[in-house]
Amino acid sequence: MLELTDVHKHFQQADGAVRVLDGLSTSLAPGRSAALLGESGSGKSTLLHLIAGLDSADSGRIVLDGTDTSAFKDADWAAWRRDKLSLIFQNYHLVPTLTVADNLALQARLAGRFDGDFYDHLVARLGLSDLLKRLPHQLSGGQQQRVAIGRALLHRPALVLADEPTGNLDERSSAAVMALLTELVREAGASLLMVTHSPAMAAHLDERWQLTNGRLETAA
Numbered sequence: 001m002l003e004l005t006d007v008h009k010h011f012q013q014a015d016g017a018v019r020v021l022d023g024l025s026t027s028l029a030p031g032r033s034a035a036l037l038g039e040s041g042s043g044k045s046t047l048l049h050l051i052a053g054l055d056s057a058d059s060g061r062i063v064l065d066g067t068d069t070s071a072f073k074d075a076d077w078a079a080w081r082r083d084k085l086s087l088i089f090q091n092y093h094l095v096p097t098l099t100v101a102d103n104l105a106l107q108a109r110l111a112g113r114f115d116g117d118f119y120d121h122l123v124a125r126l127g128l129s130d131l132l133k134r135l136p137h138q139l140s141g142g143q144q145q146r147v148a149i150g151r152a153l154l155h156r157p158a159l160v161l162a163d164e165p166t167g168n169l170d171e172r173s174s175a176a177v178m179a180l181l182t183e184l185v186r187e188a189g190a191s192l193l194m195v196t197h198s199p200a201m202a203a204h205l206d207e208r209w210q211l212t213n214g215r216l217e218t219a220a
């Protein structure tokens with residue numbers, strides 16, 4: 001489903017070149033989930049950005065759902081992100097001027113894949129029924145992240161990328177959001193790659209990928 005082969009990425013800094021990804025290869029099967037672990041600055045966010053086309057690799061292949069994304073142009077990436085991918089961030093990134101209901105439906109409507117039954121199901125499972133008319137700033141952090149999870153899944157993406165999705169939440173909310181995320185990702189039939197610093201969060205997922213010196217070690 002997701003296949004990375006010999007991916008290289010460096011950044012030019014004032015004090016020289018920083019090799020971030022140095023021949024990284026890995027793969028993730030459909031419906032599988034992996035935790036991406038590694039020290040601060042090891043390149044975890046960079047890797048997610050490359051998979052999502054928010055930045056480009058120096059060399060190597062990134063294949064998602066049978067399609068090699070290396071030769072994509074900006075317009076290809078925009079359509080690809082809308083249809084195949086979801087991104088969940090630490091800071092939620094909801095649209096501040098849209099209600100909870102409209103934030104939830106946004107990506108599915110853009111992708112032309114709004115499904116009313118799945119919407120009702122996600123609203124109920126995420127406990128958002130009484131919050132649909134609110135704006136994001138009228139929600140707690142945990143509530144905002146539950147909206148972001150619903151928005152990320154309603155269009156049934158092939159792959160969900162999450163960068164420390166519970167990083168701003170207390171331990172109890174984190175555990176609740178994590179349980180919902182993994183369960184609903186499974187229901188949506190998506191694969192999940194999630195950056196986390198927490199071994200407890202990583203334990204919820206099928207695989208653990210350790211990023212060290214620009215390469216990955218995988219543990220079952």
Ligand SMILES: Nc1ncnc2c1ncn2[C@@H]1O[C@H](COP(=O)(O)OP(=O)(O)OP(=O)(O)O)[C@@H](O)[C@H]1O
Pocket residue numbers: 011012013018020038039040041042043044045046047
């Ligand atoms: N746009 C950029 N320009 C220059 N250097 C960058 C850029 N983005 C990241 N880097 C560098 O690349 C390295 C990896 O950064 P990255 O953000 O991927 O780390 P991370 O593993 O996500 O860290 P954290 O756990 O702190 O979020 C760091 O040395 C960082 O300074």
Ligand SMILES: [Mg+2]
Pocket residue numbers: 044045046163
């Ligand atoms: Mg990061």
